[in-house]
Amino acid sequence: MSVKRKRFRVEQAMGEVVMAEPEAAGGDDLGPMHREIMAELRSIRAQMAAAPAQRTADSVDAVVAREVAETHKMLETYRAQVEQCEKLKVELDLIHDAISRTKREIAVLHGKSFNGEEMAKVNGELGAVVGGTEQATQQILEAVEAIDQAASALANNVTPDQQRRLSEDIQERVVSIFEACNFQDLTGQRINKVMQTMKFIEQHINEMMNIWGGVDAIKTHVPPVVDTREGDARLLNGPKLDGDAGHASQDDIDAMFN
Known part of the structure; x- marks a missing residue:
């Protein structure tokens, strides 16, 4: 057990x-x-x-x-x-830097060109060019008209004393024409100031385009140009520059009537 x-x-x-x-x-x-x-x-x-x-x-x-x-x-x-x-x-960061640089360029243009004394000066210079051109043109036309009248008077039988006075008047009118032609020098100086302002604007616009990739990159975003003018305004393109296309020459116009 x-x-x-x-x-x-x-x-x-x-x-x-x-x-x-x-x-x-x-x-x-x-x-x-x-x-x-x-x-x-x-x-x-x-x-x-x-x-x-x-x-x-x-x-x-x-x-x-x-x-x-x-x-x-x-x-x-x-x-x-x-x-x-x-x-x-x-x-x-790159986008922020590009935007900041673009804002600086726009601020420079806004302060010194579009909304500053520079743009007011440009408007004044262009206005002076127009006014000076009109004044010189009027002075030249008046002088030419006076010369034409004096020449017509000389063609008639006049006394020697009248011939002398008419000759002096013609000489004075010629001098007046020379003086009026000085507007070209003043006009050139004024337009040169305007061109400097335009170059300043162009420089900063080119700088902004370079910030965003250059001209080639901007071209892809340019909208197509549409001419919205109507009637006679559509036919007025201003005076032709050398090398401009789209203008009819005098030979082309003469060929239409031959």
């Missing part, structure tokens, strides 16, 4: 189960076979206790490896997004 082995408190607290070797009745030895069986049972129990811990460790390692891989993938995504943001920032 086997004897039930008593379990101590330490064994109960540790949760260990120790396979007790039953004792044979009367203290007889159960034999080596029994001891081997009990040893194998204890080994199996130890392996069964260690297997869940091993499986848990393997599962934790797999989860950690998967999370590390996902973290690396997320970091690569963030890194690519940061690079794109940096490129975008560079482009935005």
Whole structure:
């Protein structure tokens, strides 16, 4: 009859189960076979206790490896997004710089040309050119008319004294014509001032076009030119310059009547 082995408190607290070797009745030895069986049972129990811990460790390692891989993938995504943001920032900085430079050029034009004393001076110079030209033209026409009248009077039978007075009058009219022709010098000086202002404006406009890529880049945004003039205004193109196209020459006009 086997004897039930008593379990101590330490064994109960540790949760260990120790396979007790039953004792044979009367203290007889159960034999080596029994001891081997009990040893194998204890080994199996130890392996069964260690297997869940091993499986848990393997599962934790797999989860950690998967999370590390996902973290690396997320970091690569963030890194690519940061690079794109940096490129975008560079482009935005370039646009901001171009806008700032354009604003400075516009401010210079606005202050010194379009809305300043310079533009008022240009208007005054052009007005003076028109007024001076009209005055000189009127003076020349009056002198020529007086010369024509004096020449007609000389053709008649006049006294020597009248001839002398008519000759002096003609000379005075000729001098008056020479004086009136001085308007050309004044007109040239005034127009030169206007041209300097126009060159100043052109320089800053070219600078603004260079800021945005040059003339070739601006041409792609130029709208088509549409002539909205009607009637006679559509036919008036002003005097022709050398090399201008679209104007009829005198030979072309003569050929229409031949």
